Amino acid sequence: MTDDEKLPAWCSGEGWCPLTATAGMISKKWHPVIIHRLLDDGDKGFNDLKKEVSGISSKVLSESLDDLEDKGIVERTVISEKPFRVKYALTERGEGLEPAINEMIKWGRENMKEASSEEESIV
Amino acid sequence: MTDDEKLPAWCSGEGWCPLTATAGMISKKWHPVIIHRLLDDGDKGFNDLKKEVSGISSKVLSESLDDLEDKGIVERTVISEKPFRVKYALTERGEGLEPAINEMIKWGRENMKEASSEEESIV
């Protein structure tokens, strides 16, 4: 921890809070996974992404991507018009989320593996 | 990063994914702030918390706390019956979220301060 061990009181509602702000950016059902997919493999087309985030519908992926683009986390580039093709990549800002994502993964690994092995033993 | 620089493909939907799991735990509007409040000051009563997470209603705080308790992140203790009093604290598992929360805060600070100063100049 450097200089953020304590958040000012205004973080609790009256003003702008970096935690609330960040949560607002990525606290959507699919955002973390989409960002993570983009983090570890680089550029992808729409359907590549759809395959890797399996379970997501075109509509929701599209909306999520739009949202992430608005927020400056993802960048969309049209790479060809004739066979229409785009690519999605993280912006610099988006890549900056890597530590946060990784901490989330780490926590998930540490704290939910027992739950998942219990599940297995129930099965 | 230790051993989580790349998540297996099954993270994309078919199986259990630590990232999705973690996101599922804390991706609620008030969860990160509540956890953070509990992180930096220790035990709190219901109304202490309500004051610090200003803007939240009793109902939503109560629901959030129940949810966090179910998930083993928060622990509720009744400390006295006569003047009825409870305290909320993070469990060990909950405290383990500190790095993730801190990374979120860090990211928020780095990436949204420009946006907030722009806002000021608009105002």
Place this chain on the structure above:
DNA sequence: CGGTATCCTCATTGATACTG
């Protein structure tokens, strides 16, 4: 103090189908 009970509204998701 520490919550519940209601009721209501809006946002998010999902399934399905269709388009340039």
Place this chain on the structure above:
DNA sequence: CAGTATCAATGAGGATACCG
């Protein structure tokens, strides 16, 4: 390939009031 349109379903979140 890369989406959009539509519509239905769910559920999170909020306002207000009340209870042990």
